Amino acid sequence: MSPPKPTERRAFRRTDDYTPGTxxxxxxxxQLPQTLPPTSAIVKVHAVALNYRDANIANGGNPWPVVPHGILCNDAAGEVVAVGEKIKTLAVGDRVAPITDTENISGRELGRSWLAADEDGVMADYVVFDENKLCxxxxxxxxxxxxxxxCAGVTAWSALKGMSIGQTVLVQGTGGVSVFALKLARAAGLRVILSSSSDKKLQQxxxxxxxxxxxxxxxxxxxxWHEExxxxxxxxxxxxxxxxxxxGSLVKSLKCARRGGIVSQVGYxxxxxxxxxxxxxxxxxxxxxxLRGINAGSKYDMEDFCAALSASQMPLDDLIDSVFPFEEAEEAVEYIWQGKQIGKLVLRV
Structure with missing residues (x-):
């Protein structure tokens, strides 16, 4: 017998108070929707990963408009616990995650909608999405x-598109996208140059x-540094x-790219x-x-990336900096905001 459909959830919403220390x-x-849309699924979230973008939004630094008092985060993993009557591609028990830009299915769509900005994100114990927005x-x-x-994984995957064995990639920083890109590049046979402002982090x-x-x-x-x-x-x-x-770094990045090379702009x-x-x-x-702008990637990109991971069985636990309890989301956001992490910070729900 199927477990009862959840009727409410816990979620962290932004206070939108940007005063330091608050x-x-x-x-x-x-409440969750009383009637589940026919092609939607309720997902029980088991883990939520944070990105610098989340701390930036929480502190009022996002360069694009965000919905008032929205829910943070676009990196999560969970299992389907209820499905609409007309859903075709998912079943209860499937392990899934929503795509970061819920309008970007094939890469040819003209609109966009970013989780945690244009719509609520995933810092909750249950989320509801249409099946075409879940992978x-x-x-x-x-x-x-x-x-x-x-988000972090698919962004790194998209940023490295076009890579070939024996090439060289410059990866900037030691945050989630950067360490993911470093790992993928080395697995693909690329030489990696890593930059950081911290000698300690570089040595680690x-x-x-x-x-x-x-x-x-x-x-x-x-x-x-571009000359180096x-x-x-x-x-x-x-x-x-x-x-x-x-x-602050883009022109120097262009100067140290080879003629005809690629600069993937993944952050700011x-x-x-x-x-x-x-x-x-x-x-x-x-x-x-x-020069190409990277906004994570499409659903097709995420499916390709997941297929590559499944084929290679690549472990990802070495990319995790630390794991916080869900209830310590405030501390996790501050940890990211201060730039303490090397890799990814995750909330266990």
Whole structure:
């Protein structure tokens, strides 16, 4: 006999109080839909992963509008506990996660809707989504590891599109997307150069990924870090840059990409100042660089990525920095906001 359909959920909604030191989240109980839409599913969430984007939204720094008092997070993993009467692709017990941009199914859609921004995110113990916005997750992973796939994993996967064995990639930072990209790139036979503002973090990553040796650059102590990257590539430049900083680092990223290379813009972690882009156009033209914006990826991208993970049985637990109880979401957001993590921070629900 099927368990009774849940009727309410716990969820963390933003306070929208951006004053430093004040709570950014409030735990509330709210009702789930009394009548489940015919092609929707109720998903019991087992783990929620945080990204810098979540802390940025909670602290009022998102460059795009967000729904008032919305629910944070777009990385989660759970199991289907109830389905609508006309659902075709899912069944109770399936392991699933929603896609980050719920309008981006094939990559050809004209609109977009980001979880935790245009609509509520997944920092709750139950969520409801239409079946076309849910992807099945690899069955070999535990809930914590599976929860980092939808946003961080798919973003890294999309950022590395076009890679070939023997190429070189510059990965910026040691956050969730960055460490995911590093792991995928090395598994695919690429040479990785990792940049960070912390020598301590760089040393930790060199010890963790010692074979083959990891090349590193500190962009804080070396203001001309792009020149160091060029030296490490014998003046040629890297084939792909996983660009995380935004305006403060973009031009230098273009300068250390090889002619005809790719810069995948996945984030905007640095202070954004348009004046930093004075050389943008001539640099792009001179180096013939393909600059592409990465907003996670489509549902098809996520399905391809999950298929690759299932085929390779790649472990992801080494990408987890720490796991917090669901009830400590406030502390988790602050941990991310202060940039303490190396890899992913996950809430266990």
């Amino acid at each position: 709570p950014k989240l409030k735990l509330i109980k709210e 099945k997750l690899p069955t070999y992973l535990d809930w914590v590891s599976a929860s980092i796939i939808p 990553m060199k010890e963790k990924y010692a074979n083959p040796p990891l090349l590193t650059v500190n962009y804080s102590t070396n203001k001309n 990257v060029l030296k490490l590539t014998d003046g040629v430049g890297v084939d792909i840059v996983v660009e995380n900083g935004g305006t 972690l640095g202070k954004q100042n348009p004046m930093d882009l004075a050389e943008l156009v001539p640099t792009i033209i001179d180096r013939r660089v393909n």
